[in-house]
Amino acid sequence: MVKMPRCPNCSYKLVLLSSRPKYKCALCSKLYPKKEIEVKEFQEFNKRRRIEDMESYEKERKEHLTRIREIKKDLRLLFNGFSKTPKEYRKWYYEKHKEKIKQLIEKIYPEESMEFKIHIPVLLITRKVVETIFGKELYEEIIKDEMKRDVLNSAWPEVNSIYDRFKKDIIKFLKNEKLS
Ligand SMILES: [Zn+2]
Numbered sequence: 433m434v435k436m437p438r439c440p441n442c443s444y445k446l447v448l449l450s451s452r453p454k455y456k457c458a459l460c461s462k463l464y465p466k467k468e469i470e471v472k473e474f475q476e477f478n479k480r481r482r483i484e485d486m487e488s489y490e491k492e493r494k495e496h497l498t499r500i501r502e503i504k505k506d507l508r509l510l511f512n513g514f515s516k517t518p519k520e521y522r523k524w525y526y527e528k529h530k531e532k533i534k535q536l537i538e539k540i541y542p543e544e545s546m547e548f549k550i551h552i553p554v555l556l557i558t559r560k561v562v563e564t565i566f567g568k569e570l571y572e573e574i575i576k577d578e579m580k581r582d583v584l585n586s587a588w589p590e591v592n593s594i595y596d597r598f599k600k601d602i603i604k605f606l607k608n609e610k611l612s
Contacts (some may be wrong), residue, residue: 437469522557529603536606551587553606556598559591 437446437455444459446469453466526533533553541549563571598605 437473440464440472522554522561525557525561525602526554532603533606536603536610539610540606548587548590552591553602555587555591556595556605557602559595560598560600 438444439446439457439460439462441462442457442460444457446455446464447458448454448466449456449463455464455466455469456462457464534549537549537552541552559571559575562575594609597608
């Protein structure tokens with residue numbers, strides 16, 4: 433209780449008397465028992481502390497909410513980006529190697545349908561792009577729905593069975609697949 437006690441009557445400074453256990457107001461000269469003033473001061477002190485606690489709690493809560501908002505914003509950006517960026521990247525990558533990929537796929541899967549042949553490299557690249565950008569766990573989440581699509585029914589299991597050998601270079605990978 434560092435603060436100097438104040439007179440309950442006029443709010444001026446109280447002085448503790450040396451002769452008696454009493455406080456005296458230096459302005460209106462009223463006397464108060466020492467105990468009474470100390471109890472009052474203690475209650476005041478607690479009240480101030482409660483207000484300070486509430487203020488710091490409010491401040492922390494606001495900071496927490498701001499953090500949550502920022503995280504949500506980042507996640508939104510991430511997921512909005514997902515429908516665009518990896519697809520664009522995948523398209524660019526596929527277009528770049530299209531002819532070579534076609535030839536190799538034709539040699540590896542001569543008996544399969546056209547659709548299957550198109551999907552194998554596209555899904556391989558998709559998985560690589562998504563895993564590289566979002567990580568394995570998120571890939572599994574994202575791809576679960578993809579795998580339910582009928583069109584991809586036969587392609588996904590094949591892609592997943594050969595995927596572990598696919599490191600970075602699709603052409604190199606397909607050449608090795610052709611040999612094996
Ligand atoms: Zn006074």
